Amino acid sequence: MKVFKIPEATVMRLSIYSRYLHQLMEEGEETISSGEIAKGVGVSSAQVRKDLAYFGEFGTRGVGYKVSELYCQLMKILGLDHRWNTIIVGAGKLGSALALYQGFFERGFNICAILDVNPNIIGNKLGSLRVQPLDQLQDLVEQYDIQIGVIAVPATHAQDVTEQLLEAGVKAILNFSPRVLKVPPDIVFRNVDLSVNLEVLSFNLALNR
Amino acid sequence: MKVFKIPEATVMRLSIYSRYLHQLMEEGEETISSGEIAKGVGVSSAQVRKDLAYFGEFGTRGVGYKVSELYCQLMKILGLDHRWNTIIVGAGKLGSALALYQGFFERGFNICAILDVNPNIIGNKLGSLRVQPLDQLQDLVEQYDIQIGVIAVPATHAQDVTEQLLEAGVKAILNFSPRVLKVPPDIVFRNVDLSVNLEVLSFNLALNR
Numbered sequence: 362m363k364v365f366k367i368p369e370a371t372v373m374r375l376s377i378y379s380r381y382l383h384q385l386m387e388e389g390e391e392t393i394s395s396g397e398i399a400k401g402v403g404v405s406s407a408q409v410r411k412d413l414a415y416f417g418e419f420g421t422r423g424v425g426y427k428v429s430e431l432y433c434q435l436m437k438i439l440g441l442d443h444r445w446n447t448i449i450v451g452a453g454k455l456g457s458a459l460a461l462y463q464g465f466f467e468r469g470f471n472i473c474a475i476l477d478v479n480p481n482i483i484g485n486k487l488g489s490l491r492v493q494p495l496d497q498l499q500d501l502v503e504q505y506d507i508q509i510g511v512i513a514v515p516a517t518h519a520q521d522v523t524e525q526l527l528e529a530g531v532k533a534i535l536n537f538s539p540r541v542l543k544v545p546p547d548i549v550f551r552n553v554d555l556s557v558n559l560e561v562l563s564f565n566l567a568l569n570r
Numbered sequence: 571m572k573v574f575k576i577p578e579a580t581v582m583r584l585s586i587y588s589r590y591l592h593q594l595m596e597e598g599e600e601t602i603s604s605g606e607i608a609k610g611v612g613v614s615s616a617q618v619r620k621d622l623a624y625f626g627e628f629g630t631r632g633v634g635y636k637v638s639e640l641y642c643q644l645m646k647i648l649g650l651d652h653r654w655n656t657i658i659v660g661a662g663k664l665g666s667a668l669a670l671y672q673g674f675f676e677r678g679f680n681i682c683a684i685l686d687v688n689p690n691i692i693g694n695k696l697g698s699l700r701v702q703p704l705d706q707l708q709d710l711v712e713q714y715d716i717q718i719g720v721i722a723v724p725a726t727h728a729q730d731v732t733e734q735l736l737e738a739g740v741k742a743i744l745n746f747s748p749r750v751l752k753v754p755p756d757i758v759f760r761n762v763d764l765s766v767n768l769e770v771l772s773f774n775l776a777l778n779r
Contacts, residue, residue, distance in 0.1 A: 367773075369579075369770060370578075370579050372769070372770050372773045373766050373769075373770060375773075376763070376765070376766045376769045376770075377750075377761070377763070377766065380748060380750075380763070381750050384749070384750060401750055402750055403750075403759075438773070438776075439769050439772060439773050439776070440769070440772035440773050440774075440775055440776025440777075441769065441772060443772070443776065445768075445771075445772050445775070447768070454666060454667040454670045454671075455667045455671065457663060457667070458663040458664045458666070458667035459764070461663045462663070462664065462764060462765075464748050464763070464764060464765045465764070465765055465768060467765075468765040468768070468769065469772070470765070470768050470772075508775060509768065509771055509772075509775075511768075532775060533771040533772075533774070533775055534771075535767055535768060535771060539589060539673050540593070541586075541589075541590050541593065541610055541611055541612075549771050549774040549775055549778075550612075551767055551770055551771055552586070553764075553767045554585070554586070554589070554673070555668070555671060555673060555674070555762075556585070556671075556673045556674055556676075556677040556679070557582050557585045557586065558744055558760055558762045559654075559656070559674060559677070559679050559718065559720075559744060560581070560582075560585045560648050560649070560650065560677065561578060561581050561582060561585075561760055562654075562718055562742040562743075562744060562758050562760055563648060563649035563650060563652070563654050563678070563679075563718075563742075564576075564581045564584075564647070564648050564649050565649075565742070565758040566649055566654070566717060566718075566741060566742055566758055567647075567648070567649025567652065568649075569758075
């Protein structure tokens, strides 16, 4: 499949729609309109139709969408018909929380390993994982065919860890450290700054002051 | 200040620009062009100019922006010239990680309290906070004039906690639970699903398969 220039915001909404459809499947719903999806996730129905239109025609006019079919199609678009092997670097509070977060597994991400450099942390148990030393990175990425690396180390070490992940052969990086990182253009890369989300709130609160 | 219909993606980029400017201030930089900001954070320079144009004229043609002035203006736009009192509900792994996350404090969010219903967790120390029982919610929100509530409870309890936060008088909610929640339109609301971020990666990895 070749699809170009899909806005990232659209991809994020597709992810949210697919989650809402899963919730509806659990509740036994069979069909749904774009208006109902829109209401359920809090966007306009024009937005829902526009987002889905990037990927062709899904629904039937006047009938809407079959919940389970649309769910499966969205999961395929999101690359979630495949399971992705993932490694976390940094086993502090945030890295540990990520390693234990059930949502990743449920959506198709296998957390294969978590690494740290701190000898006081190495060997700690996190669910079914044990924290391993960072120098195992290359071996683990090869052994488990790991495609995604998650960076949960302090800002000062983030660029260093990025380069180690790339050298080990990881194809995509999710960065939780609050630092602007340099990666080659062929690597799929995304920053997650937890504060940014709070700042979208404070921006809107400040408008109403 | 009244600014309407600023896209959320713009607000998130303003937050990222402000962080990059702070990094430059630490490095002693005095002026910067939109092209340099763009390069530093990985977007086009047209995007930077467009984002900043929502809020009027900042730079000087041919000279660029004064780093510290642009930083202060962005922080004001983001509502970060003010400190926001914040409460976290749910002291599991994720809630604990959020409570200990230094980035919130650095950007202007005071985590005033963290609550849970589990007697085995209540009383646990997290940095300078102690986990308090959920039934303290109303009192704490009043006592500290808390505006923002962060939901880090299991999906099945999320709607319930939302209603308790609203009843206590919170004006904005950041939801980390993987559930679609109902909130009144006058409440500032935002979902954070940590998996969504991994799914933006898998979407892009799937395109290249």
